[in-house]
Amino acid sequence: MEQSSITDKTVCIVGLGYIGYPLAEAFSNHIPTLGFDIDKQKIQKLANIPTNVRVTSDPTLISTADFVMICVPTLLTKDNEPDLSYIRAAAAIVGKQMKKGAVIILESTVYPGVTEDILRPILEKESGYTCGSDFKIGYSPERINPGDDVHILSKTTKIIAGMDKETTDDMAALYSLITTVYLAKDSRTAEAARVVENIQRDVNIALINELSYIFNKLGINTKDVLEAAETKWNFHRYTPGIVGGHCIPTVPYFLAYTAKKSGYMPNMILAGRATNDHMTRFITDIIISNLKARGKNPARAEIVILGLTYKENVADTRDNPVVELIKNLKEHDITVYGYDPLLSPKQISQLGVVPLDTFERTVDCFILAVPHAQFLNGVNGKLWRIAKSDILFIDIKGTFYKDPKIRKLFDYRTL
Ligand SMILES: NC(=O)c1ccc[n+]([C@@H]2O[C@H](COP(=O)([O-])OP(=O)(O)OC[C@H]3O[C@@H](n4cnc5c(N)ncnc54)[C@H](O)[C@@H]3O)[C@@H](O)[C@H]2O)c1
Structure with missing residues (x-):
C-alpha cells in the first residue's frame, strides 16, 4: 500500500494505557485515529484532552477501522505463568466487531507464538471470518519507555511482522508514518526479539547484583x-x-x-x-x-x-x-x-x-x-x-x- 493510500485508512488502538494512548496520539497526527478502551472513566478523562484521537468505549466503532492495534496488559499469574486473559478478552471484542479486510496487530508484550496460536483462532471464532483471506494479522511490539524523554516513539525503531509479505508491507507503510521500522521475518521472530530485550537487561543486572x-x-x-x-x-x-x-x-x-x-x-x-x-x-x-x-x-x-x-x-x-x-x-x-x-x-x-x-x-x-x-x-x-x-x-x-x-x-x- 502506498503512503498516500495509507492516510485514507483508519486505525483503532484498543487499550489506551501507558502504551496505547501515546501510540494513538502519534498516529492521529497523520491518519484518522480511534482509541477504544473498556474503562469508561478513562475515556471520559481522555475525551477532555485536546488531540486528534477520537476516544470511545463503544466497541461497535472498531468496525470502522482498517488497522486495529491491541495494546492491553500482559501479566503473570501467581505461579509466574503468562496471564493472557486481557489479550483473549480484547481479541474477542475485536473479533466480534472487525470489518472484513482489516489488519489486526498485536502490540502487547507476549512470548513467541501468541499472535498465531492465541490471537488468530479467537479472531476467527468470534468473527466467523478466515484469517488470511478475510482479514490479516501481525505483531509489532511496543518499545515505549515511560518517563524517558530521549527514547521516544518517533526515535525508536519499531519491529513489525505481518502474516505475509502484503501485510508486512502495509504495516511498514503505516508505521513509517510515526517512526522507522524494521521488518522481522515473521511474528514469532518479532515476539522473541521483544522478550530478549527485557531478558538481556534482567540477566545482566542480576550478574551485577x-x-x-x-x-x-x-x-x-x-x-x-x-x-x-x-x-x-x-x-x-x-x-x-x-x-x-x-x-x-x-x-x-x-x-x-x-x-x-x-x-x-x-x-x-x-x-x-x-x-x-x-x-x-x-x-x-x-x-x-x-x-x-x-x-x-x-x-x-x-x-x-x-x-x-x-x-x-x-x-x-x-x-x-x-x-x-x-x-x-x-x-x-x-x-x-x-x-x-x-x-x-x-x-x-x-x-x-x-x-x-x-x-x-x-x-x-x-x-x-x-x-x-x-x-x-x-x-x-x-x-x-x-x-x-x-x-x-x-x-x-x-x-x-x-x-x-x-x-x-x-x-x-x-x-
Ligand atoms: N508500560 C510499559 O512500560 C511498557 C513498555 C513496553 C511494552 N509494554 C506492554 O504494552 C502492553 C500494554 O501495557 P500498558 O502499560 O500500556 O498497560 P496499561 O495497564 O497502562 O493500559 C492498558 C489499557 O488497556 C485497557 N484494557 C484492558 N482490557 C481491555 C479490553 N478488553 N479492551 C479495551 N481496552 C482494554 C485498560 O483499561 C487500560 O486502559 C503490555 O503488554 C505491556 O507489557 C508496556
Missing part, C-alpha cells in the same frame, strides 16, 4: 570496582539495584514458560530473576546491620524512603519492588515514612508507609530508592539542610556516588 552481594561480604565497594572495571574497552555498564516495572521482572517468565513447555529448563534466566528479587532483602540486611553496628535497636528506628514509584520520573506504583522493601523493613518493626513528589499522600499511605510532606524530621536513615529529578537537588536543598553525618543515606542506584558534598553530609552508602 550478585557481584554486589559478594563484594559487600568482602568489604569492597561495588561502585568503586565497576568504575575501575569499566576502563576495559569491552566492559558493559550495569549498576546494582532493585528491578521493577511491568516488563523486566515479568517478561523473563514469559519465555521461561514456553521454554519449559518445549522441554528446556531455562536455569540462567530463572536464576537472574531470583537474584534480582532478592535485592530488597539484601538492602534490608545492609540497613539492619548498620543500625545495629551503631547500637540502634531497629524496632526504634525511623527511616524515610525517597521515591516510591517503580521507576524515576513516572507516577506509576504498579509492579513496584519498593513495596517489597517497605514490607521487609516493617518486618523488623522499623517505622517507615515515605516521600514522593509525584504521589499524593493517599497514594503513599496505600503503599504501607506514613506519608511525609516535609523534611523537618531527623531520622536514622534515608533510602534514595527512586531518584526522581526533584531529588537531584535534594528537593531544593531541603534534604541537605537536615543532613547529619550519623544519618545513614542508602543511595540504591548510586546517584550521588560522585558527589563529595552528599557523601560528607551523610553516612553515605551505595550497594
Whole structure:
C-alpha cells in the first residue's frame, strides 16, 4: 500500500494505557485515529484532552477501522505463568466487531507464538471470518519507555511482522508514518526479539547484583570496582539495584514458560530473576546491620524512603519492588515514612508507609530508592539542610556516588 493510500485508512488502538494512548496520539497526527478502551472513566478523562484521537468505549466503532492495534496488559499469574486473559478478552471484542479486510496487530508484550496460536483462532471464532483471506494479522511490539524523554516513539525503531509479505508491507507503510521500522521475518521472530530485550537487561543486572552481594561480604565497594572495571574497552555498564516495572521482572517468565513447555529448563534466566528479587532483602540486611553496628535497636528506628514509584520520573506504583522493601523493613518493626513528589499522600499511605510532606524530621536513615529529578537537588536543598553525618543515606542506584558534598553530609552508602 502506498503512503498516500495509507492516510485514507483508519486505525483503532484498543487499550489506551501507558502504551496505547501515546501510540494513538502519534498516529492521529497523520491518519484518522480511534482509541477504544473498556474503562469508561478513562475515556471520559481522555475525551477532555485536546488531540486528534477520537476516544470511545463503544466497541461497535472498531468496525470502522482498517488497522486495529491491541495494546492491553500482559501479566503473570501467581505461579509466574503468562496471564493472557486481557489479550483473549480484547481479541474477542475485536473479533466480534472487525470489518472484513482489516489488519489486526498485536502490540502487547507476549512470548513467541501468541499472535498465531492465541490471537488468530479467537479472531476467527468470534468473527466467523478466515484469517488470511478475510482479514490479516501481525505483531509489532511496543518499545515505549515511560518517563524517558530521549527514547521516544518517533526515535525508536519499531519491529513489525505481518502474516505475509502484503501485510508486512502495509504495516511498514503505516508505521513509517510515526517512526522507522524494521521488518522481522515473521511474528514469532518479532515476539522473541521483544522478550530478549527485557531478558538481556534482567540477566545482566542480576550478574551485577550478585557481584554486589559478594563484594559487600568482602568489604569492597561495588561502585568503586565497576568504575575501575569499566576502563576495559569491552566492559558493559550495569549498576546494582532493585528491578521493577511491568516488563523486566515479568517478561523473563514469559519465555521461561514456553521454554519449559518445549522441554528446556531455562536455569540462567530463572536464576537472574531470583537474584534480582532478592535485592530488597539484601538492602534490608545492609540497613539492619548498620543500625545495629551503631547500637540502634531497629524496632526504634525511623527511616524515610525517597521515591516510591517503580521507576524515576513516572507516577506509576504498579509492579513496584519498593513495596517489597517497605514490607521487609516493617518486618523488623522499623517505622517507615515515605516521600514522593509525584504521589499524593493517599497514594503513599496505600503503599504501607506514613506519608511525609516535609523534611523537618531527623531520622536514622534515608533510602534514595527512586531518584526522581526533584531529588537531584535534594528537593531544593531541603534534604541537605537536615543532613547529619550519623544519618545513614542508602543511595540504591548510586546517584550521588560522585558527589563529595552528599557523601560528607551523610553516612553515605551505595550497594
Ligand atoms: N508500560 C510499559 O512500560 C511498557 C513498555 C513496553 C511494552 N509494554 C506492554 O504494552 C502492553 C500494554 O501495557 P500498558 O502499560 O500500556 O498497560 P496499561 O495497564 O497502562 O493500559 C492498558 C489499557 O488497556 C485497557 N484494557 C484492558 N482490557 C481491555 C479490553 N478488553 N479492551 C479495551 N481496552 C482494554 C485498560 O483499561 C487500560 O486502559 C503490555 O503488554 C505491556 O507489557 C508496556
